[in-house]
Structures are given as structure tokens and as C-alpha cells.
Amino acid sequence: MTGFVEKPEPVQVPGLVHVHTGKVRDLYRTEGGDLVMVASDRVSAYDWVLPTEIPDKGRVLTQLSLWWFDQLADLVPNHVLSTDLPPGAPPDWAGRTVVCRSLRMVPVECVARGYLTGSGLAEYEASRTVCGLALPEGLVDGSELPAPIFTPATKAEVGEHDENVPYEEVARRVGADTAAGLRQLTLAVYSRGRDIARERGIILADTKFEFGWETEEDGAERLVLADEVLTPDSSRFWPADRWEPGRAQPSFDKQIVRDWLTSPAAGWDRGGEQPPPELPAEVVERTRARYIEAYELLTGTRWS
Numbered sequence: 001m002t003g004f005v006e007k008p009e010p011v012q013v014p015g016l017v018h019v020h021t022g023k024v025r026d027l028y029r030t031e032g033g034d035l036v037m038v039a040s041d042r043v044s045a046y047d048w049v050l051p052t053e054i055p056d057k058g059r060v061l062t063q064l065s066l067w068w069f070d071q072l073a074d075l076v077p078n079h080v081l082s083t084d085l086p087p088g089a090p091p092d093w094a095g096r097t098v099v100c101r102s103l104r105m106v107p108v109e110c111v112a113r114g115y116l117t118g119s120g121l122a123e124y125e126a127s128r129t130v131c132g133l134a135l136p137e138g139l140v141d142g143s144e145l146p147a148p149i150f151t152p153a154t155k156a157e158v159g160e161h162d163e164n165v166p167y168e169e170v171a172r173r174v175g176a177d178t179a180a181g182l183r184q185l186t187l188a189v190y191s192r193g194r195d196i197a198r199e200r201g202i203i204l205a206d207t208k209f210e211f212g213w214e215t216e217e218d219g220a221e222r223l224v225l226a227d228e229v230l231t232p233d234s235s236r237f238w239p240a241d242r243w244e245p246g247r248a249q250p251s252f253d254k255q256i257v258r259d260w261l262t263s264p265a266a267g268w269d270r271g272g273e274q275p276p277p278e279l280p281a282e283v284v285e286r287t288r289a290r291y292i293e294a295y296e297l298l299t300g301t302r303w304s
Contacts, residue, residue: 005051005275008040014088023049024058024233028086035079035100036086038093039228043287045257046270052279054254058096060291060303061231066098067299068230071196075188079103079212079226103212103224108170109153109162110182112190115205116143117236117249119164120151132166142205142238142245148190150183153208181223182211193230200297202252203243207235232294252294256287 008026010018016028016036023044028036039058043050069078082099089097113120113130116139120130128135131151139145152170153162171179186209194204210227228234237252260266260283261276268276279287292303 003047004049007049008042011038011090013086013090016086016089024061025227029102030086030099033102034081035102037098037100037227039096043254043257045254045261045276048276050257050276050279052284054284054287054291056288056303057291060295061228061233062096062098064231064295064298065228068193069225072189072192072225072229075192076185076225077214077222078229079224100226101212101214101224103214103226105210105212105226106174106178106182106223107155108165108174108182109155110186110209110211111151111153111164111206112148112186112209113151113206114145114148114190114194115203115236115238116145117141117205120206123164131164132168140246142243142247142249144245148187148194150186152182178223185209185211185223185225189225189229193235197230197237197298198240200300201240202294202297203238203240203249204230205236205238205249209234232291237294237298252290252297254287254290256283256290 007021010021010026013028015031019029020027024040024042026038026040030036039062041053041055041057043054043057066080066083069080079100080098081101083097084099085093085097116124121141123130124135124139128137130149133149136146150167151164152167153164155162167179167183170182189209190207193207197204207230209225209229211223212226213221214224215221232253238249242250257279260279261268262270266277295303
């Protein structure tokens with residue numbers, strides 16, 4: 001079993017139609033056809049959306065994404081139209097809500113890796129490849145790659161795993177020209193993010209992006225960066241001063257949650273039928289602090 005421990009009921013807002021409840025975000029549509037994306041404080045781990053929320057997490061992710069969209073504006077257009085609250089929206093939506101262009105989403109997770117870890121490491125250890133791309137011998141967990149690579153994945157439903165796919169499969173699904181455009185944009189955005197993070201003492205090990213097509217007035221279509229971008233939920237950020245290849249790296253994300261869930265203290269069988277338990281207050285607070293630390297280090301501004 002996987003999925004929501006308890007799926008939340010969508011908030012009813014006059015003039016908005018609820019479209020989707022995701023692991024972290026809720027999606028609505030306005031009467032004019034725009035999308036309203038609301039980042040909750042939900043946290044997911046091991047394919048479960050946990051019963052305990054992390055206070056401020058949704059606001060941190062939203063504000064960090066908005067900051068990154070500004071840093072990337074010269075590389076790629078984004079989906080943001082407004083951060084104003086829709087009329088009638090609850091006050092709790094403030095700071096976690098973005099009104100977006102409605103796009104025709106590309107059915108591919110666009111992943112860029114500059115370092116070897118996670119599912120890429122598992123494939124490398126078996127075949128010396130990642131998504132079919134050959135890599136040199138001698139790499140270990142946390143090794144920097146000779147150059148960033150594009151390693152796409154298929155999008156998964158709540159409770160299921162994304163699945164890495166070779167570039168040729170992306171080209172088959174979306175066409176050769178679009179696949180080439182996705183690869184170029186993904187690596188360009190990753191490289192910009194990596195360089196900015198590095199200046200702030202953070203390693204951007206890997207990240208995933210989502211793109212959609214927007215139809216312009218002349219009928220031409222352009223790729224637009226959507227969803228969240230370069231947050232601790234969509235990226236692996238490591239403190240540069242603690243980077244040590246050959247072991248798992250400390251990270252600015254929900255690893256604290258994962259570690260507790262797999263510890264004896266949780267008493268939870270990850271492979272069993274029971275959903276995960278509530279998180280202790282200490283785990284919640286440490287995780288919240290980690291998200292805020294990432295925000296403050298990257299943006300150079302204090303969270304308030």
C-alpha cells in the first residue's frame with residue numbers, strides 16, 4: 001500500500017474549480033481558465049503522503065520557486081501570472097499560492113544530474129550507465145560527473161515511483177525536436193542553478209523540472225518552465241563544506257523524516273501494509289528548520 005494516509009478534502013472557493021490534489025500541491029482552475037497552484041505543508045516519503053505536516057513548508061517552497069524563476073527569467077519563460085490571492089480564498093493560502101498559465105504539460109520529468117547518487121548510483125553500480133548514458137569507471141556515491149547529464153523519467157501517480165527512461169524514449173513520446181529542446185533547457189537551467197548555489201556554499205547534486213507548451217498568438221508553441229523549481233523537494237542540495245564522495249551526503253531536505261521513519265523509534269515496517277505513523281514534534285521542527293536554512297542560504301534573505 002502507498003498513497004495518502006488521509007487524503008484531504010479540497011477547499012471550496014467561489015469561482016474556482018478543484019482540479020487535482022497532488023502529494024504536496026492542490027490545483028484549481030479559474031473561470032478564465034488560468035490555474036491556481038496552492039502548496040500545502042504536506043510531506044511525502046517512501047511513496048506515502050504522511051499524516052503529519054511541516055509548518056511553513058508550502059510557503060518556503062513557493063517563495064523559493066518564485067526567487068528562482070526570477071534568476072532564470074533570461075533562460076526560459078515560466079508559468080507565473082500572479083501571486084495575488086483569488087477573491088474568497090482562505091487567508092492560509094497567502095504566500096503559498098501562485099496563479100499560473102494553463103499549459104499543455106510535457107509527459108516527462110526532466111532530470112539533470114551533476115553528481116552521482118540515488119537511482120543514478122544504483123544503475124551505475126549495475127551497468128556503469130545512467131539512463132543508458134555511459135559513465136567512466138571509478139565513480140562512487142557523491143562523485144561529481146565529468147559534465148551534467150539529462151536523465152529523464154516518466155511521471156508517476158501519487159504512491160508510485162517515477163521511472164527513469166532513456167533519451168530515445170523521450171524522443172519517441174514527444175518528438176525529436178521537443179526532446180532536444182527539453183534537454184537543452186534542462187541542462188541550461190541546471191547549470192545556472194548549480195553556479196548560483198555554489199556561490200552560496202551549496203552543491204546542487206541533481207534536480208527535476210517540468211515543462212509545458214504554451215501556444216502563442218501566431219500559433220507557434222514554446223516550452224515554458226512550470227510547477228516548482230530548484231526547491232529542496234525537487235532537488236538534492238548538499239552543504240559544500242561537508243561534501244565527501246564515497247558516502248551518503250547530508251542534505252537540505254526531508255532526509256530527517258526518512259531517517260526517522262526507518263529507525264526503530266518509528267516502529268514502522270516500510271514493506272508492510274500499515275501506513276507510516278505521525279512524526280514526533282522534534283522531527284517536524286528539525287525538518288522545518290532545514291527547509292528554512294536552504295531558503296535563507298540560497299536567497300540571502302531571512303525567512304519571516
